[in-house]
Amino acid sequence: MASGLTLAPAESDGVGYTPAPLDREATFYVAGHRGLVGSAIVRRLESAGFTHVVGRPSADLDLKDRDATFAYFAEAKPRYVVLAAAKVGGILANSTYPVDFLSDNIRIETNVIDAALAHDVDRLLFLGSSCIYPKYAPQPIREDSLLTGHLEPTNDAYAIAKIAGILHIQAARRQYGKPWISAMPTNLYGPNDNFSPQGSHVLPALIRRYDDAARSGAPSVTNWGTGAPRREFLHADDMADACLYLMEHYDGPAQVNVGTGTDVTIREIAATIAQVTGFTGRTEWDTSKPDGTPQKLLDVSTLSALGWTAQISLEEGLRRTYSWYQENIAELRG
Structure with a gap:
């Protein structure tokens, strides 16, 4: 059958392999x-x-x-x-x-x-x-x-x-x-991140939310949780x-x-994204929504x-990402 395995077992755990430059012409x-x-x-x-x-x-x-x-x-x-x-x-x-x-x-x-x-x-x-x-x-x-x-x-x-x-x-x-x-x-x-309102992770979700608010002139943005959890990006x-x-x-x-x-709080990353997107309104926090893990630093x-x-620093990375988002916004919202 096409999806079967027929390999013979080995006694090692990769022992004897020495990492080296990969063949640039290989598939x-x-x-x-x-x-x-x-x-x-x-x-x-x-x-x-x-x-x-x-x-x-x-x-x-x-x-x-x-x-x-x-x-x-x-x-x-x-x-x-x-x-x-x-x-x-x-x-x-x-x-x-x-x-x-x-x-x-x-x-x-x-x-x-x-x-x-x-x-x-x-x-x-x-x-x-x-x-x-x-x-x-x-x-x-x-x-x-x-x-x-x-x-x-x-x-x-x-x-x-x-x-x-x-x-x-x-x-x-x-x-x-x-x-x-x-x-x-x-x-x-x-x-190429997922910027959809339903399926995105916290950072692209914040970029879209603050960009939407900046474009529409909304007086405030509401984020989930308390903003206290710390995240590494x-x-x-x-x-x-x-x-x-x-x-x-x-x-x-x-x-x-x-x-x-290194890590930052969700409040801090939200403030940075607000600045990058040009949003000047208020940021509010819906504390009835879950925060998730309090800290996740590797x-x-x-x-x-x-x-x-x-x-790549976080601020520089955010500016690059927001620039890409602006260039592709029509397709992302299509």
Whole structure:
């Protein structure tokens, strides 16, 4: 059957693999290449000289379809893979559709990882999310905090799916000796983000809300919660750079945190976005709505020790993102 696995087990956990520069002429498949992270990874790979970066839009390839996924791998024959495809959303979407977030993401991950095994992909990077960590994990959150406490209830289904992906990568390392890795980014933002009112994360939601208010001359903007939670934000272009860096410099079973190592309150980020968008009215807070996790700052010492740090400041990243939003606003609202 097209979607079966026939690999022989290995005794190693990727032992013996030495990270090195990737072959710029090899086929490099980016799953989710049109999304926030995937599109940034494509830009980074092309700027680094990769000549055969491939992807397939979801309208042409449904990664939840196992046979279709295996057929694509047989056709494309990728040597390297970044698994950035996922069903994503903010607090409202995660709280409303937990079955979808759990089922869709587990199917995507399972199909892509199993197809990569069946077609002997050399290097695969799985992208998760910082929501995999316990709600009350000690701050900043270390990689070894995984599975040490209860998850944030508003996105636990999505988190469980991403945890399953991490364990799937570790299992591939143990059973087949594949030098595959996982990376856990903090809150990401940038071009090609989801700016829809119902499905977006906090930062693009705020950009749209404040831009709408500035354009309409509204006297006030109302945000969810108290504004007190602290969040760390990383520009997608920095994340893409970190992904390539990890694939060329890291090998190990543990997921690697990717972030800036600094955070701000939601109130602070809202004030910055108001300034960037030119909104001069009042900001009000609907405290009947949930705040989510009180703080979610990643310990990035593992990545820093490998020699990588983020380069794009939050203010500069917001200005770039807002500029892109303005240039694409007609399409985003179409």
